[in-house]
Amino acid sequence: MENSKPVKIVLPEIKNPIFIEGYPGIGLVGHIAGNFLAKELNMDMIGYVESPFLPPVTLVLEGKPNPPLRFYGKDNIIVAVADIYVPPTLVNEIARELARYLKEMNAQTVVSLGGMGIGLFKEKMEVWGVGAREELNRKLEEAGVKVLQYGSIMGMSGKLLWEASREGLDAYVLLGETFGDRPDPRAAANVIEALKKIVPIEASTEPLLKEAEMIEEQLRRMHQQMEEARKKAQQQYETLYL
Structure with a gap:
């Protein structure tokens, strides 16, 4: 029965x-990019997205109630975002229903955006990806x-790629390299720049890069303060036991 669908x-x-998907994941790359x-x-x-298995949460954005899993649109572009963790079983169902809808609407392109945690910083952080076909x-x-x-x-990106490929759609996943332990707007900017070469959208990533610079400067200062505190503690220790 239709009404029994989860x-x-x-x-x-x-x-x-x-269709562009930006659910939360490593470094919140997809989430940042989608929003x-x-x-x-x-x-x-x-x-x-409507489901009795979603947490009972309403998000207030700009003074208005909003569902936690929602779609934004303009012309023929749809962006999917989520502001909560989605359980794996529900991810499976959402991806399957999305693929059916996109097949019915004869989607041009389906792209999932996310992060790839590499646990280190490089001068040039790459974007990795995979498509539904060679x-x-x-x-x-x-x-x-x-x-x-x-x-x-993992997550929505992987499942949607599989479900969309089963429906014969042109589907991709783009993953920006990220350290993985914090929100990474620079990685989000990188995947958006790659996205712009695949689908016809125009969006300046300059605001994201400025945000990244602010975060990186805050981290640099924090690390500097920690290093100074460590050196001071070391000096005190050496003075005490000389």
């Missing part, structure tokens, strides 16, 4: 959509994205 996707009919795109592209909330991987390479040959992609 998940309902509430979305208007949008023909030939470009940034919705704001930067001046999108309106156009839908949401020709899509070639398109990623042309966009300067390193194609993932082996590994696993």
Whole structure:
């Protein structure tokens, strides 16, 4: 029965959509990128996910109640964002229902955005990706994205890639390298720059880069203070036992 489905996707009919998913994950890369795109592209909330298995949470944004799993849209572009952790079983159901909707709407492209934790900082943090088919991987390479040959992609990004590929859709996952222990707007900017080479969107990532610089400066100062405190403690220790 239709009413017994654990998940309902509430979305208007949008023909030939470009669908971008930005759920929370490593470094909150997808979450930051998805919310940034919705704001930067001046999108309106156009839908949401409904399920009795979601936590009883309402988000207040700009003084208005909002569902925690929602869709923003403008023209034929849809951005999916989530502000809560989604249990794995529910991820499976949401991805399956999304893929069905996108197949029915004859989606042009489906792209999931996320992070790849590498546990270190590099001068140039790369973007990795994988497509649903070999020709899509070639398109990623042309966009300067390193194609993932082996590994696993967890959460909504991985499941949506699989479900969309089963429906024969042009689907990708883009993963920005990130240290992995903090929100990373620089990695989000990197995946958006890669996204712009795959789908026709225009969004300046300058605000994200400025935010990244602020966070990095705060971390630098914090590490400097910790190092100074460590040296002072060491000096006191050496003075005490000389």
